[in-house]
Every structure is written in structure tokens, then in C-alpha cells.
Amino acid sequence: MAILTMIGQLLLALTILVGLHEFGHFIFARIFGIRVNKFYIFFDFLFPLPNVLNFALWKKKKGDTEYGLGWFPLGGYVDIAGMIDETKDASQLSSTPEPYEFRSKPAWQRLFVMLGGIIVNIILGILIFWGVKYYWGEEYYSKAEINKMGIYAHPLAQGIGLKTGDKIIKVNNEDYEGFGDIRASLMQENTYFTIDRNGETKEIPVPNGLIDSIASKVPFMEPIMPFKVGEVTKGMAAEAAGLKEGDKIIKADSIPIAYFQAFQETLKKSAGKKIELLVERGNQTIKLTPTVTKEGTIGFKLDPTLVSSKRTLSFSEAFVTGAKDALGVIPNQIQGFGRIFKGHISAGNAVSGPVGLAQMFGKAWDWERFWNLTGLLSMGLAFMNALPIPALDGGHVIVLLYEMITRRKPSEKFMERTQQVGTFILLTLMVLVLFNDTFKAIFK
Incomplete structure (x- = not known):
């Protein structure tokens, strides 16, 4: 059931994203009086072989256009x-x-x-982030909140010299607003933190290669989180032992x-x-043994x-x-590619396919x-499609810009060849x- 839930979410997201991306091409074609023969979400053939396994899960002809849902997701x-793409060549x-x-x-x-397609994906991304921020608010740990108790340093952070309880005063010698700024700084090269450790100021440099471990989902650091028990899961040990919502755990095995995070460490050891848990419940202190x-x-x-610090945003603030x-995703993507080319991040950790996305x-x-x-x-998707690779939108854009500058239109045979190379x-x-996805799913 859990696997079906992951697959279902991924397919729904792809349906929305692909459908609206293709709608972007469709609507501009219509605006300029260009005929669209087919509009398909997913492929109705075995990509990239347009004449193999041709069938659709659903299709309907309306006007000049056949609308459909393909089987290859x-x-x-x-x-x-009149356009050379993955479905036809110059001979047609x-x-x-x-x-x-x-x-x-x-x-x-x-x-x-x-x-x-790129334009629509950017507009869609902005609208989605706007809606999420307005409806659910924004998770936000301010500098003041972080430095009440300091940060929790996982082994990866400890390896570069950070310790649990450190208070981060500056990032790259500049002030910062919240924990999101700390996370964003890890994408930059030669980052360093200025910390307060028991009243002593230190500078902790972040090795450029550390981003590779973070990209592979190795925990780094997070704000220390005070906590109380929330919803107790039915049928689990906490319920059987008598733990209730609102309880505060003050000791675990006398610790x-x-x-x-300290509670998580103790649980892992046990x-x-x-x-044995010592729990505060109202004016009572009781012992439980789950x-x-x-x-x-x-x-x-x-x-x-x-556990989390969320702030409510007005309609305009959310926008x-x-x-x-x-829009910050795009420069982050560019920085990420730059770090890959410099060898700071391995491509295997930076790129996810269908399996990795479903797990996310x-x-x-x-x-x-x-x-x-x-x-x-x-x-x-907007960023990837903008890359100047033949067969992607960005490849077509480069050719069109060349035509507009030189006033020379490339031959249809040339377009066919570039399409083949891009494919x-x-x-x-x-x-x-897909190989990387499968390897990580099995061996990591």
C-alpha cells in the first residue's frame, strides 16, 4: 500500500506538470494559428520509437486536435x-x-x-508556492529561535568541528534571518559559520565536498527541538505502555x-x-516501560x-x-550543476529518477x-527544459535565436539530425x- 501511495503521488504530480507544460506549447501554437494534431499527457508509444506499441489509454478528437492519455508515463x-520533433522526421x-x-x-x-512550456512551468511553480505559503504557512526558525538552545550537530556536522549546542552568529561573516539561510549557504562554495560556543567565538569552515554527503541525504544539523508527545499511534508500544498526548518525557533510562534529538539517541541505543521513561503528566510524574x-x-x-515554528502569511506576503x-530554485539548480562539474557533488547523489522521486x-x-x-x-522542469540540448525546448530556442540573428533558417535535415542527437x-x-535510482534503492 505504501508503494502504491508513493507511485500514485508521483504519477499525479507528473500528470499535472507534463499536462500544463505541454499546454504551454499548445496555447501559444493556437494563439499564432498553428494547427496542433495531438495533445498527449504521457506517450502513446514506446519513447523514443514513435511507431512501436502505439496505443492510448484514452483519446478523443475535437476539431483538428486529438487529445489523449498515453501509456508510457x-x-x-x-x-x-510542420515541426520536427520526437514523433516525425524531415521526410514527413x-x-x-x-x-x-x-x-x-x-x-x-x-x-x-x-x-x-517553460513559461507555464514557471508560472505554475510560483502559484503552487504561493498557495502552499498562504494555506499552510511557512516553517520558519528565526535566528533568535535557533540560538535559544543552539543547533543539534549530527556526526557529519561534528566531523567539521560543530558541536551540539553551538549558536550560529553569522554565515560567511554576514547576519542571517533564519535556518533557511543556513541551508541555502551550503550550496555556496567556501562557506563558513561564525559560532558562539559557551561564550567563545569560533569560525567553522565548511569543506566544499561536504555538499555531496548532504545531497545523499546524510543528516547534517538542525535546530535543537524541545518537545511534548503529540498523537499516539494506535497498536504501538507507546499506547500499550500508557503514553498519552500532552505527556512530557523528562528522563529515559535515567538519562x-x-x-x-537526545530522546532519539537514547531510543536508538535501546x-x-x-x-524506562519518566513522564510528566499535569502535576503527576509517572514511569512507563514501552x-x-x-x-x-x-x-x-x-x-x-x-517541534516546528510556523508563521501565518497574508495573501500578499505569501505571494x-x-x-x-x-524563482530561487533556478539559481540553486545552476549552482548545483556548477558544483557537479567541479567535483564537489557526485552526479549519482545530485540526480534522482522516478524511483528516487517517488521515495521523496x-x-x-x-x-x-x-x-x-x-x-x-x-x-x-522549467530549468531542465531550458538547457541547450537538442530535443529539449532549450535546444530549439538556441536554433531559433541563431535564425533570428543570422536571418538564415537551418535545413529540416539539420533539425532532424540535431533531434536524433538530442534524443x-x-x-x-x-x-x-534509472540505473542510479535502482542501485540506491537496493544498496543504500
Whole structure:
């Protein structure tokens, strides 16, 4: 069931993203009077072989356009009349261009048609981030909140010299607003933190290669979190032992518990065994002895009012913050690619395919997480499609800009060849990503 939930979320996100991306091409084609033969979410053939396994899960003809849902769920397409793409080659465009065809239109109109998908994905990403910020608010740990108790340093952070309880005063010798700024700084090169440790100021440099471990989801650091027991999971050890919502755990096996991460450490040490908890419940102090699972849990959620810090945003504030976060994805992607080329991040850790994306959505359906990831993917899709690779929108844009500058239109044979080269590149990348996904799912 958990696997089906992950797959279901991924397919829904791809349907939204691919459908609206292709709609961007479709609507600009319509605006300029270009005929669209097909509009498909997912492929109705075995990509990139347009004549193999041709069938659709659903299709309907309306006007000049056939609308459909394909069976191959790794993309989608619009078949624009008079354009060389993954569905046709130059031999199919040997006749005299018709006025309604893509190839008969001015270069600037063709440019807008090719940019349509990217434009829509950017608008969609901004709208999604706006909606998420307005409806759910924004998780926000201010500098003051972080430095009440300091940061919790996982082993990776300890390895560069950070310690639990350190208070981060500056990032790269500049003031910062919240924990998001600390996370963002890790994408930069030669980052360093200025910390306060028991009244002593120190500078902790962050090695450039550390980002590779963070990209592979190794925990780094987080704000220390005070906590109370939230919802207790039915049928788990916490319920059986008598733990109740609102309880405050003050000791575990005689070890004082001041924050949640310390409790997690104690649970991991007691995995598979009974643990004695000293719990405050109102004016009472009671002892409970649940059995810890092998995974190091006992079965309760945290009281969200103490664990996370969320602020409510007005409609206009949500738009400004959402647009900033959405548009910030693109420079982060550029920085990420730069770090890959410099060898700071391995491509295997930086790139995820269908398996990795499904795992990111999680085993339980969480709408806030779903829309956050969908917004990120929309901006990521816009960036990836803008890359100057033949067969991607960015490759077509480069050719059109060349035509507009030189006033010379490349031959249809040239366009066919570049399309073939681009498709080969994309297929190679697809195979590598799927192999990487499978390897990580099995061995990590």
C-alpha cells in the first residue's frame, strides 16, 4: 500500500506538470494559428520509437486536435503541424509548407511556441508556492529561535568541528534571518559559520565536498527541538505502555531528556529492548516501560506547536515569499550543476529518477509535502527544459535565436539530425538515472 501511495503521488504530480507544460506549447501554437494534431499527457508509444506499441489509454478528437492519455508515463507531447520533433522526421515535411504549419510562421512566433512550456512551468511553480505559503504557512526558525538552545550537530556536522549546542552568529561573516539561510549557504562554495560556543567565538569552515554527503541525504544539523508527545499511534508500544498526548518525557533510562534529538539517541541505543521513561503528566510524574522497535521508535507523533515554528502569511506576503522561493530554485539548480562539474557533488547523489522521486513523496499522503515537491519539480522542469540540448525546448530556442540573428533558417535535415542527437543524449541520461535510482534503492 505504501508503494502504491508513493507511485500514485508521483504519477499525479507528473500528470499535472507534463499536462500544463505541454499546454504551454499548445496555447501559444493556437494563439499564432498553428494547427496542433495531438495533445498527449504521457506517450502513446514506446519513447523514443514513435511507431512501436502505439496505443492510448484514452483519446478523443475535437476539431483538428486529438487529445489523449498515453501509456508510457515518462513525459508527454504536442504534435505541432510542420515541426520536427520526437514523433516525425524531415521526410514527413517534404511538401510545401501550409499557412497553419509551425515552419511557415515567423521565427519570433516559433520562439514563443517553444518557450511556452517553460513559461507555464514557471508560472505554475510560483502559484503552487504561493498557495502552499498562504494555506499552510511557512516553517520558519528565526535566528533568535535557533540560538535559544543552539543547533543539534549530527556526526557529519561534528566531523567539521560543530558541536551540539553551538549558536550560529553569522554565515560567511554576514547576519542571517533564519535556518533557511543556513541551508541555502551550503550550496555556496567556501562557506563558513561564525559560532558562539559557551561564550567563545569560533569560525567553522565548511569543506566544499561536504555538499555531496548532504545531497545523499546524510543528516547534517538542525535546530535543537524541545518537545511534548503529540498523537499516539494506535497498536504501538507507546499506547500499550500508557503514553498519552500532552505527556512530557523528562528522563529515559535515567538519562535527562532536554530535547527531542537526545530522546532519539537514547531510543536508538535501546532498539529492540524495553526502556524506562519518566513522564510528566499535569502535576503527576509517572514511569512507563514501552518496548522500542528495531528501528528505534515507540510510536507517537510530536506536538507540532513545540517541534516546528510556523508563521501565518497574508495573501500578499505569501505571494512575495512564494515567488522568491520558487524563482530561487533556478539559481540553486545552476549552482548545483556548477558544483557537479567541479567535483564537489557526485552526479549519482545530485540526480534522482522516478524511483528516487517517488521515495521523496513518502509512504503517506501529505498534501503539504506533495504540493511543495510538485512546485519544486515544476521549477526544475522549467530549468531542465531550458538547457541547450537538442530535443529539449532549450535546444530549439538556441536554433531559433541563431535564425533570428543570422536571418538564415537551418535545413529540416539539420533539425532532424540535431533531434536524433538530442534524443540519444536524453536516452543515455535516462538509462544512467534509472540505473542510479535502482542501485540506491537496493544498496543504500
